Amino acid sequence: MSALFSWLTKVQALLSPSITPCLTCGKRNLGSSEFPGVCRNCIESIPWIRSPRCLKCGRHVGCPDCTRSSEPSPIICNRSAVAYTSVMREWLGQYKYRGNERYAPLLGLMLDRAYLTLKKEKQSALLSRKSSIIHRSWSADLLVPVPVSDSRLMERGFNQAERLADVLSRCRKIPQLPLLIRTHHTGKQSFKSRAERLADMKHAFAENPAVTTQFADWFNREVPLNRPVRIIIVDDIYTTGSTIRACAEIIQQVGSDYGYAVEVYSLTWARS
Template sequence: MLDRAYTVLQAERGQLRGEGSRQIHSKLPAIKGKFKRIGRASLWQADLLVPVPVSDARLAERGFNQAERLADILSRHRRIPQLPLLVRTHHTGKQSFKSRAERLADMKHAFAANPDLAIRAEFVYWLESAGLQTQSQPLQIIIIDDIYTTGSTIRACAETIHELAGSLGCTAEIYSLTWARS
């Protein structure tokens, strides 16, 4: 289902650029941890997938991060690298039990750039090797999450990614794909 949503996003982005969706592009291997830039071919292609992080409490409760698993599948199928650029700064509790106003307030400062130096180094290395810091075109990033309710989680993640990209001398266009909408 997420792959079909990616195809729709790809077609929509191609139409906005005036490109035909029948055109074919080559997919270079891009596996988590082994970044290779997919050139801006005839069909729009995301550069990077970023899963929404879960809190330590939620991870302990579930035993896995569902957004990361969804991103893993899309990453393998579409050969788009994924990187956990974000961390959750605090546990926000289950959003489904909160009002829209509570959800929006809860997400303020709920995410930060991943402080893991290895992750940051991998991201910087990838940017440099792909020449993305000097390119005039923005980095195309898709945030992956399991469910979209108010959009507050996606907005908070996007703000943090924009700040991170800016601090590294590049710009980013942020998109999101979710498995479901509530």
């Protein structure tokens, strides 16, 4: 009888899905089918931004930055997946500063939710207009990751924005192109004031000469002729928006150089 019980236990173990430790909390809870490697409890605790309070920058709480600025913005809007809480800071820290690459798919899939939020909003806006059916479908044309400096790339070994864009590119079949380069190292922005960040980002980016021909070929081959080109800048965190705006200004100029109207959006994993 004991031998039969032992055999049945082994069969049950083989047939039942294994519960591995959760990537984020380390506990052996039931896993999430949408976010492999993370338990359901951790997924349920994510501070998703489902209804942005500021429709410009995507902030989930009151936003003084967008209301006090009288300057026109080079981006249509930003959307972020989550609020940058202490837990989210730890998740990003595990990946960005400690090199735990198992977080890359998780953060990328979370960013995909921000893209779906943006897509739903723009799709609804198109449907509300009296336009032809062919103009009522919205999707991005190109993803452009925010570049890091050479010294930062050597320090970390990867560009976190590029990795996030990789996941989104595969999920949504949107091409990615490193259109921008960083012209100088600006240091860690997390320790700087808003004014210092804005000053730092002036002239911090430029068009990447290594992909100029590739970008021109893409324009000539893929760009729709009946509407502006939709380009999304991808980064990990939106704080003051100075980085995004600086990148968007270069992209707008590049589009103008090629004679195309460009709509620039941004997606960030977190909004502080």
